[in-house]
Amino acid sequence: MNVLVTLNANYIHPLKVMLTSLFVNNPDETFQIYLMHSSLTEEEINDIRTKVEENGSKLHNITVGEDCFSNAPTLMHYTKEMYYRLLAFKVLPKEIDRILYIDPDILVLNPVRKLYETDLSGYYFAAANHNIISYTEINKIRLGTYDIEAYYNSGVLLMNLEEQRKHIDENEIYNFLVKNKTKLILPDQDIMNALFSKKIKSLDEKLYNYDARRYRYYKIATNGECDMHFVIYNTVMLHFCGKRKPWKDTYSGRFHALYKHYEKLAIS
């Protein structure tokens, strides 16, 4: 299976934790891990490579150089990193037709095979909509000139590279950015939703992008079905959304002990 990760040096530690959780909960799989970055050192890359190879998988380094996405506007605080998820299809090997992007602030708790094999015919991505009505509505208003039905989270993205290569025009992305630069909060996620909302296949967030802050919400919304037992036995992607992160000393939350457990596995 192909997995895409993109990061800067600040996220190496959580990336290793995420990869460890991916490996231990998918012991029979071999992964081709594509690491897309612009600033990691040789030493940092080798550190990640060791972790990947220990687990029988393979690391493919993709250094994004100055010449890449050279038409891209880098306005205000937006850096080139924000295009990685949207334009990965341009730098990934031509022979791979799908890849699973996973944010580094995620724990993979269960096998990813079923997600990976999701039928993507006619779609560019599969992603989960974090179904908070007010949140979705605000984003629709904010990006109002674009016809979006749901606002998808870009932390877990199954990508149909074949379809993307055929239909996505990078200039459309750059133009959108220039036009909406004052409105964007999470630029890549906003762009994905505004431009491609109808080309995103909806995934069940409880399985594939569970927001770790919202345990009570999921439990109540499912009449108790989505309880802790459900999460540990079924949820594939547990996403530590938001500013408070479980690798920080000040974190506190229902999945804190579990995160530290995987962190310990990752560094041992």
Next chain:
Amino acid sequence: MNVLVTLNANYIHPLKVMLTSLFVNNPDETFQIYLMHSSLTEEEINDIRTKVEENGSKLHNITVGEDCFSNAPTLMHYTKEMYYRLLAFKVLPKEIDRILYIDPDILVLNPVRKLYETDLSGYYFAAANHNIISYTEINKIRLGTYDIEAYYNSGVLLMNLEEQRKHIDENEIYNFLVKNKTKLILPDQDIMNALFSKKIKSLDEKLYNYDARRYRYYKIATNGECDMHFVIYNTVMLHFCGKRKPWKDTYSGRFHALYKHYEKLAIS
């Protein structure tokens, strides 16, 4: 290493979770697991045996028959099971001189070797005192005719079997029980404290008998040092004390996700 577990059929599930956590966090150790019970079926024993042997360890079955502890008074709701921890030395093989008793409502998070090798010279047991002042004081008053300095929790007990065989008289235990039968709340723990308090070596509860309900207390009492990071990286015995148990649907607590994680490992 020798490990003692005692249980009835209701605790088979948590026992398997506890053993799984012991095995995965002590991958280089081989354990001799002594299972002391009076009512398990052949099938139940074999179920536990499979789990133990999968991990390269060995199960020793000790069925406690009618003739065993035959002088023991079984008053009111007290059953013979309550003597198992106190009188294990009488039924365990003569050639073993120490054993580590672990309650089934415990997760073993880190290596037990250092605990196991604690110097026990002159002591019958090593155990941790759950240092809640009011609790200790109440127990001292309750068991007031006996000279106890601390009230130890009997969920984790390192036993000096050699010393116990020499000095513990089972009749002393039976007499104590008859005399104090109206005062005992947790009979075996009460007896251990009342009769042997001075022969119990004190262990650090944060490492060897961490009460899972008291995260905030430990953190505050140590000026923040005993935080989640400390627990996951250092605590050996995480004890789900009290009536609310993490294998029940209604449970909720800071270590719930971690417990379910080990439970999933245990049944897979």
